[in-house]
Amino acid sequence: MAATDEGKRQLHLGVFALATGHHAAGWRMPGALTRADDFPALLAVTQIAERAKLDCIFFADAPSSAPDGPPGFMLNLEPMTLLAALAVSTERIGLVATVSSTFTEPYNLARYVASVDQISKGRAGWNVVTTSDAPSAANFGRELPPHDTRYAVADEYVQVVQGLWDSWEDGALIADAETGQYIDKTKRHAIDHAGTNFKVKGPSSIARSPQGQPVIVQAGSSAAGQNFAAKYAEVVFTVQQDIGEAQRFYRGMKEKAGASRSPDHLKIMPGIFPVVGRTEAEAREKYAMFRSYIRPGTALAAMSQRLGHDMAHYPMDAPFPQLPDSKTGTQTYARIMYTKAQREGLTLRDIHDLFAMSRGYLLAVGTPQHVADVMEEWFAGRACDGFMLTPAYFPGELEIFCDLVVPELQRRGLFRSDYAGTTLRSHFGLPVPRNRFAK
Numbered sequence: 001m002a003a004t005d006e007g008k009r010q011l012h013l014g015v016f017a018l019a020t021g022h023h024a025a026g027w028r029m030p031g032a033l034t035r036a037d038d039f040p041a042l043l044a045v046t047q048i049a050e051r052a053k054l055d056c057i058f059f060a061d062a063p064s065s066a067p068d069g070p071p072g073f074m075l076n077l078e079p080m081t082l083l084a085a086l087a088v089s090t091e092r093i094g095l096v097a098t099v100s101s102t103f104t105e106p107y108n109l110a111r112y113v114a115s116v117d118q119i120s121k122g123r124a125g126w127n128v129v130t131t132s133d134a135p136s137a138a139n140f141g142r143e144l145p146p147h148d149t150r151y152a153v154a155d156e157y158v159q160v161v162q163g164l165w166d167s168w169e170d171g172a173l174i175a176d177a178e179t180g181q182y183i184d185k186t187k188r189h190a191i192d193h194a195g196t197n198f199k200v201k202g203p204s205s206i207a208r209s210p211q212g213q214p215v216i217v218q219a220g221s222s223a224a225g226q227n228f229a230a231k232y233a234e235v236v237f238t239v240q241q242d243i244g245e246a247q248r249f250y251r252g253m254k255e256k257a258g259a260s261r262s263p264d265h266l267k268i269m270p271g272i273f274p275v276v277g278r279t280e281a282e283a284r285e286k287y288a289m290f291r292s293y294i295r296p297g298t299a300l301a302a303m304s305q306r307l308g309h310d311m312a313h314y315p316m317d318a319p320f321p322q323l324p325d326s327k328t329g330t331q332t333y334a335r336i337m338y339t340k341a342q343r344e345g346l347t348l349r350d351i352h353d354l355f356a357m358s359r360g361y362l363l364a365v366g367t368p369q370h371v372a373d374v375m376e377e378w379f380a381g382r383a384c385d386g387f388m389l390t391p392a393y394f395p396g397e398l399e400i401f402c403d404l405v406v407p408e409l410q411r412r413g414l415f416r417s418d419y420a421g422t423t424l425r426s427h428f429g430l431p432v433p434r435n436r437f438a439k
Contacts, residue, residue, distance in 0.1 A: 011379050011414050012267055012386030012428060013406075014056040014096070015049050016237075017042065019394055020072040022273060024302070024356040025293040026393035027071055033394045036076035039085060045395050046086050049093055052402035053416050055427040056094030056125060058217075058237070058388065059083070063103050064135040068301030070359070080112040087120035094424035096125035096217055096235075101154040103131060103140050107200055109157075110164040113214050114206035122210030122423035125235070126161075127217040128228075130154050133305060147325075151224040156195045158216070158232050163191035165213045166435045167203030189437040211423035212432035221249070221333075230256030233266060234430050237388050239333055239360050240270040241340045246383035267385040267428055270378075271361035274371050274389065276400050283366045290357055290392055299356035306360075307334045316349040333360060361390045368404040375405075376414060 019036035020027040027034045033041050049057050061079045079097030086095055095116065099109055109126075117124035130150035131137075137144040145153070172187035191202035218225070218233035229236050230253060240246035254263035275290065277283030297316075304311045309323050320341035323334045337351050337360065346354075354360060364374040378384050391397035409415035420426060 008413060010416060011375065011409060012235075012269060013052075013054045013389065013415060014058055014094070014269065014386070015045075015054055015389040015391070015398060016058050016060065016271060017045055017049075017394065018060065018070060018072040018359075018390070019045070019076070020070060021393035021397075022070075022359045022361070022390040023290055023293065023392040024070065024299045025295070026391075028293060029393045029396075031393075031396050034071075036072040036074075039077065039082070041395070042077075042082065043086060043089055045398060046090055046093060046095075048395055048398055048402055050090050052406045053419055054093060054389075054402075055386070056096050056424060057086075058096040058125075058127065059098065060127070061098040061100075062131060062133060062136050063100055064133060064139055066133070066135065066302070066305070069305060070302060080116055083116045083124065084119050087116060087123065090120075090123075092123070092419045092422060094123050094125055094215070094427055095120055096127055096215070096424075098127040098129050100129055100131040100136070101157040102145065102150055103136060103142075106157050106160040106198055107164065107202075107204070110161045110204055111206055113161075114165060114204065114209060117209045117211065117214045118206065122425070124209075125215035125217050125424050127219060127237070128154060128158060128232070129219065132308070147222065148224050151220070151228050153197050154228060155231070156197050159195075160191070160193050160198050160200050162213060163193060163436070164200070164202050164204040165209060166437055167191065168206075168208045169435050169438050170208055173207065187437075208435065211425040212435075215424045215428065215430065226253060226256060229253065230266070231260070235267045235269060235428060238268060238270045239336055240383070241336055241360075241362060242343065243378055243381060243383050245336070245339065246270060246378065247381060250383055265430055267430075269386045269388045270384050271359075271390045272375070272387040273358035273361045273363050274391065274397070274401050274405065275363065275365040276368055276371055276397075276404055278367065278404070280367055280370070283370075287365045291353070294353050294356045297352070299352060303352060303355045306355075307337075309334075311348065311352075314348055316352065317347050320346055320348050320351045336360070357392075359390060368408045371401075371405050372408040372412065372414075375409065376412065379414065 019033050046057050059079050066073045083095045083097050113126045134144050169187035172184050174181050193200045215234050216232050217235045218229040219237040250268050257263045257266040275287045322338050364371045410417050
């Protein structure tokens with residue numbers, strides 16, 4: 001676990017930098033970013049997060065352009081290139097991005113992420129996704145494999161990548177000018193992997209990470225996704241709406257992970273959509289303004305893609321339907337939304353508006369003290385190890401959170417006042433993995 005100056009458990013905080021905002025109309029708001037390919041603006045957002053001592057900034061990605069989805073996914077930068085550029089202009093904040101295990105060769109992926117990790121001196125994380133949208137598959141001339149098949153392939157994929165990351169032991173590079181010896185060949189290892197889906201000899205051409213290995217992040221919450229996360233992930237991003245459900249998810253994931261490692265080495269971070277005002281009235285006024293930007297049906301296509309079902313076929317003012325498992329969409333998200341709708345008597349229109357506002361993440365509306373209260377309740381109640389911030393728009397709403405809520409969390413001893421280390425692993429309190437080839 002992370003520790004405060006007094007040795008207490010502390011929150012982990014990251015920001016999901018969907019540049020045009022998590023609100024469907026975030027880009028329309030005064031002062032908001034309108035492009036996801038504006039590097040100076042993305043650097044400024046990252047520096048705001050670093051000044052607040054957040055653990056990491058996270059950039060999602062899909063190998064396709066979604067014209068009906070959030071604008072931030074229509075025109076954006078290739079994530080590893082982006083992280084490399086951010087690495088040279090930041091010092092401490094962790095840098096995490098999505099790369100698909102279904103549509104990227106493992107040897108290439110291992111080199112991409114390891115390169116960012118070297119450039120950043122140990123601040124890289126890889127969000128492993130299997131990709132669930134058919135347009136991405138079409139860009140590679142392929143059919144989208146079934147859900148569980150994608151996870152089976154991803155299991156072998158991560159084994160290959162992590163093996164490649166161990167190709168070079170520490171001390172393998174000698175560069176002795178006097179003797180002429182450049183490397184110690186006994187510390188350079190081919191992985192010679194020959195499996196069901198991949199055949200990769202190795203070794204990698206990138207030295208071992210300054211943090212041992214880049215941090216593995218995962219966001220799937222289906223049964224297959226949970227099993228995968230328990231085996232490989234060190235940080236799990238999740239969608240949760242109810243503290244009781246979140247506590248059950250937290251316990252279940254910790255128990256699964258505990259079968260092979262310390263459960264403390266798996267960090268659970270649900271998304272949170274903060275609406276912060278200096279007073280309760282100001283927060284409610286802002287919330288009303290956010291609601292006024294919702295147009296009927298504006299997020300229906302994006303919600304349909306996430307759920308894996310065309311929601312236009314369902315009546316908007318009827319109860320939110322119980323959907324069958326989808327071969328493409330996010331299965332657990334559909335179940336979470338159905339449970340919330342049943343609990344609160346919500347219609348499809350209500351869920352649509354929630355999705356348009358916050359993309360389905362937990363809403364926390366109020367003063368800095370109230371938002372901190374919500375976060376502390378979830379954290380102290382073992383519903384999470386921290387949160388992934390999903391602001392309505394950038395940079396304004398992130399700045400407000402960092403300026404008002406972070407100091408309140410620090411005052412309560414719930415969040416660091418400064419970074420204790422220099423790597424992403426150190427921020428999350430994760431151990432440096434032992435090189436599998438070391439004697």
